[in-house]
Amino acid sequence: MPDDLDEIFQRTEEEPSRRDFFGSVGLAACAAAVAGSGVVTLDYLRPKVLFEPPTRFRAGSPLDYTEGIVRFNKQQKAYVVGAASGVYALSAVCTHLGCITRFLSDEKCIACPCHGSRFDLEGNVIHGPAPRPLPWLEVQVDAAGSLIVDTSVVIPHGKIFKA
Amino acid sequence: MSELSVNSLWIRLRDSAVYRSIVRHGVTDTNLNRSLIIFENLFLHVHPVKVREKTLRFTHTYWLGGITTACALVLTLTGVLLMFYYHPSVPQAYKDMKELTFVVEDGAFLRNLHRWAAQLMVFSAFLHMLRVFYHRAFRPPRQFNWVVGIILLLVTLLLSYTGYLLPWDQLAFWGVSVGTNMAKEAPVVGEQVRFLLLGGHVVSENALLRFYVLHCVVLPVALLILLSVHIWRVRKDGGVQGPAEELETPEPREVP
Numbered sequence: 123m124p125d126d127l128d129e130i131f132q133r134t135e136e137e138p139s140r141r142d143f144f145g146s147v148g149l150a151a152c153a154a155a156v157a158g159s160g161v162v163t164l165d166y167l168r169p170k171v172l173f174e175p176p177t178r179f180r181a182g183s184p185l186d187y188t189e190g191i192v193r194f195n196k197q198q199k200a201y202v203v204g205a206a207s208g209v210y211a212l213s214a215v216c217t218h219l220g221c222i223t224r225f226l227s228d229e230k231c232i233a234c235p236c237h238g239s240r241f242d243l244e245g246n247v248i249h250g251p252a253p254r255p256l257p258w259l260e261v262q263v264d265a266a267g268s269l270i271v272d273t274s275v276v277i278p279h280g281k282i283f284k285a
Numbered sequence: 286m287s288e289l290s291v292n293s294l295w296i297r298l299r300d301s302a303v304y305r306s307i308v309r310h311g312v313t314d315t316n317l318n319r320s321l322i323i324f325e326n327l328f329l330h331v332h333p334v335k336v337r338e339k340t341l342r343f344t345h346t347y348w349l350g351g352i353t354t355a356c357a358l359v360l361t362l363t364g365v366l367l368m369f370y371y372h373p374s375v376p377q378a379y380k381d382m383k384e385l386t387f388v389v390e391d392g393a394f395l396r397n398l399h400r401w402a403a404q405l406m407v408f409s410a411f412l413h414m415l416r417v418f419y420h421r422a423f424r425p426p427r428q429f430n431w432v433v434g435i436i437l438l439l440v441t442l443l444l445s446y447t448g449y450l451l452p453w454d455q456l457a458f459w460g461v462s463v464g465t466n467m468a469k470e471a472p473v474v475g476e477q478v479r480f481l482l483l484g485g486h487v488v489s490e491n492a493l494l495r496f497y498v499l500h501c502v503v504l505p506v507a508l509l510i511l512l513s514v515h516i517w518r519v520r521k522d523g524g525v526q527g528p529a530e531e532l533e534t535p536e537p538r539e540v541p
Contacts (some may be wrong), residue, residue, distance in 0.1 A: 164481075172485045220466035221459060236459060 177274035208284040211259040345527035349413035358405035363399040378453040422526040428469035430518040447500035
């Protein structure tokens, strides 16, 4: 029977029938719809508004930070440290697996409670397992003269802010 | 006298239209009816109708797959009961844990049962994998079921991990901080995976809700589907395989 149809419509083997053509168009449309809904679902799962603490915070006057002063900001998880030539800010998030480190004032070092990493006051690793030093964060001063630290901006290690 | 009436009641029930509409196989103890009991039951039909007696011996499989499945069943039941008291929100989640442990009747028992069954499930799934490995049951024709089993082990570990955050205590918080930071270290997609998993950049209320949905809906459904395939595949591949030497050396024939 199909042979007769082939004869009537003068089809050759290479030429797909109209039904085959529409079949593959339909299949492609379904595949496109599935792929599209996959992309849309992934986008749906990505939150657009986050109610997380702001990355910028005020850290007081530069004059507060004489050499050796370390202040920890709990909400933004950062240290603001006074150095001989100015002020710098360090992330308090351990570079190993993200626990919050703590400044030990009697030992003058920063220690992580989770796996025992230790850092000096410039963020350098003095004891593993942390693989990288603590990132330095951007420090600026606003019009009123108070320090602004931005935890989302990482600056090169050792770049001390001079007021 | 009373036994007689119970028996006649049973016969009346068995012959009733309602019972006959549910149970279709006959009552006589024939091979056909025994087969039909398995075939016509949704829950039993994934199993074979007949198995070799030796496969039922404890040392054949150490019943490890069965223990894992039993754990999954206990976890489902206790998990659903725990859900009646649990709100996946901050800080209510932690308060609910306290309430379950100290106030709710049998709450501490159910929580502990859920926790211990979870530990046992991971442990027995792992031992089950070792058993299959050492019995060389991963080889053809069972290679597909081995892969299904590996995915099941991953789903089990993910269930265990997502459940870890739900009490919202210090252990949970830091456990998930550490775990999602491990995910972040994956090349290229790591950062995105962590963001999607947590629903943000930090372990927060979004993360708690996401882990809750994964733990209570997405992963259990995945487990149910894969487990069904896994058990059905055992039948399709010729039943459970015990120690490999049983395959290679047939029973010595008795010489008269």
